[in-house]
Amino acid sequence: MQASQVQPPPEVEARETLRDASERLLAGLGALDLDDLRGSRAQVDRARSILRDAITRLNGSFEQLAHDTDQQRKQVGALISDMSGELAGNDEENSINVQWFVSQTSTLLGSFADLVTHFSKQSVGIAYKIDDMTDQMKAIFRLIEQVDAIAEDTNILAINAALEAVRAGDKGKGFGVVASEVRVLSRKTKVLNDSIVEHMKDAERSILSVRDAVGLMASHDMTMALSAKADVDTMMEKLDGMQQNVEFTLGQMEMFTSRVEESAAEAIRSLQFEDLVTQVLQNVDERFARVESAFLSIRAAAEDDGVSADARLRGVRAAIDEYETACHEAKQPAVEQTTMDEGEVTFF
Amino acid sequence: MSIECVRREASPPEVEIRVSGRFDFSMHRTFRDVWQKARGVDTCIIDMRETTYIDSSALGMLLLLREDYQRVVIRNCPSTVMKVFSIAKFETLFDFA
Numbered sequence: 001m002q003a004s005q006v007q008p009p010p011e012v013e014a015r016e017t018l019r020d021a022s023e024r025l026l027a028g029l030g031a032l033d034l035d036d037l038r039g040s041r042a043q044v045d046r047a048r049s050i051l052r053d054a055i056t057r058l059n060g061s062f063e064q065l066a067h068d069t070d071q072q073r074k075q076v077g078a079l080i081s082d083m084s085g086e087l088a089g090n091d092e093e094n095s096i097n098v099q100w101f102v103s104q105t106s107t108l109l110g111s112f113a114d115l116v117t118h119f120s121k122q123s124v125g126i127a128y129k130i131d132d133m134t135d136q137m138k139a140i141f142r143l144i145e146q147v148d149a150i151a152e153d154t155n156i157l158a159i160n161a162a163l164e165a166v167r168a169g170d171k172g173k174g175f176g177v178v179a180s181e182v183r184v185l186s187r188k189t190k191v192l193n194d195s196i197v198e199h200m201k202d203a204e205r206s207i208l209s210v211r212d213a214v215g216l217m218a219s220h221d222m223t224m225a226l227s228a229k230a231d232v233d234t235m236m237e238k239l240d241g242m243q244q245n246v247e248f249t250l251g252q253m254e255m256f257t258s259r260v261e262e263s264a265a266e267a268i269r270s271l272q273f274e275d276l277v278t279q280v281l282q283n284v285d286e287r288f289a290r291v292e293s294a295f296l297s298i299r300a301a302a303e304d305d306g307v308s309a310d311a312r313l314r315g316v317r318a319a320i321d322e323y324e325t326a327c328h329e330a331k332q333p334a335v336e337q338t339t340m341d342e343g344e345v346t347f348f
Numbered sequence: 349m350s351i352e353c354v355r356r357e358a359s360p361p362e363v364e365i366r367v368s369g370r371f372d373f374s375m376h377r378t379f380r381d382v383w384q385k386a387r388g389v390d391t392c393i394i395d396m397r398e399t400t401y402i403d404s405s406a407l408g409m410l411l412l413l414r415e416d417y418q419r420v421v422i423r424n425c426p427s428t429v430m431k432v433f434s435i436a437k438f439e440t441l442f443d444f445a
Contacts, residue, residue: 109435110435110437113435113436113437114436114437116404116436117404117407117408117411117436119404119408120404120405120407120408121407121408121411121412122408123405123408124373124376124405124408124409124412125408125412127373127376128376128380128412131377131380215373215376215405216373218373218376218404218405218408219372219373219403219404219405220403220404220405221403221404222402222403222404222407222432222435222436225435226431226432226435229435
């Protein structure tokens with residue numbers, strides 16, 4: 001604006017200025033750059049896809065975790081029932097239970113001790129019967145000795161009779177024959193007696209050897225059974241302790257497994273935040289889309305295509321109005337979303 | 349090893365048999381002679397304070413003795429001997445004092 005030139009009337013000058021400004025504004029609007037906006041939309045889209053991928057993987061991991069811990073809990077449960085020695089159940093033959101085995105051994109040892117004791121009682125009883133028998137035999141030996149003495153006396157009597165017979169001369173001849181027969185009889189008796197004694201002594205020796213054999217049968221050292229029983233008792237105690245320990249540990253394991261399961265379930269529930277975030281991102285994208293569409297309409301209206309600046313400005317105005325209406329409509333059913341665990345947040 | 353026997357004319361009368369040393373089959377004869385001579389009383393006391401060892405034949409002898417008395421008390425039992433009585437479950441058959 002040079003002061004030296006002819007000054008146009010102020011209204012014309014103002015109109016000129018306004019037209020210049022309008023043209024500049026329209027040119028600016030026509031050249032609107034949408035790269036940033038489109039870049040932002042692409043970023044939002046990318047965020048959505050990253051989130052979706054991550055959530056899918058996390059879900060998979062937690063579900064696997066829940067599945068694995070469930071398996072683990074089942075196995076621990078099976079182990080606990082095995083350890084508890086639930087043998088009364090169905091597959092007794094297949095179950096290997098150390099405690100059952102040890103208690104069977106203990107029972108067996110008890111029966112063994114009972115058997116040995118009972119057997120010893122019987123054997124000692126037999127030994128006493130044999131003792132009675134040998135006492136009887138001793139009595140018989142004494143009787144045989146008496147028979148022996150009688151035979152000896154008979155012999156002496158016969159000798160005396162023979163002497164008397166000789167002294168009687170011819171008249172005693174017959175008597176002498178009888179006396180000598182009596183001597184023969186007494187000698188035969190002696191021989192018979194000796195033979196009886198011999199046989200009796202054989203029998204006595206046999207009976208005594210039977211008694212010794214019965215004595216051996218009755219005599220069992222109980223120390224072996226004692227030490228075996230002590231071993232079994234110790235083993236039982238140790239097993240008890242071990243079992244309690246294992247049961248406690250397994251119980252703990254079961255508890256921890258349950259906790260892991262709960263945590264995994266909680267984590268899976270928590271992953272539902274994906275829906276919320278996706279909705280938010282969706283909303284952001286919709287807004288971007290509206291802005292982009294408005295920018296495109298404004299740019300199209302502002303483009304110099306031979307239409308008057310006035311008409312183009314009206315076109316721009318209409319595009320802005322259209323955008324505002326669209327925003328207003330979109331706002332009507334305001335997107336309300338509850339957060340994961342806090343109060344309400346309204347996205348606008 | 350030896351066996352001593354005392355008969356006490358208390359009321360009721362009782363007989364006490366004291367077994368010393370090893371109580372095994374070698375004692376079976378003497379042991380029975382002693383308990384049978386003392387028969388006729390209800391209570392028999394076996395004192396084992398001097399007993400160093402028992403085997404199964406001693407258990408058999410005691411079981412046979414028990415058939416001749418109403419009540420048999422075993423007393424002053426050393427722990428090694430007591431273990432043998434335990435394994436044979438003698439606590440249920442005899443009185444221990």
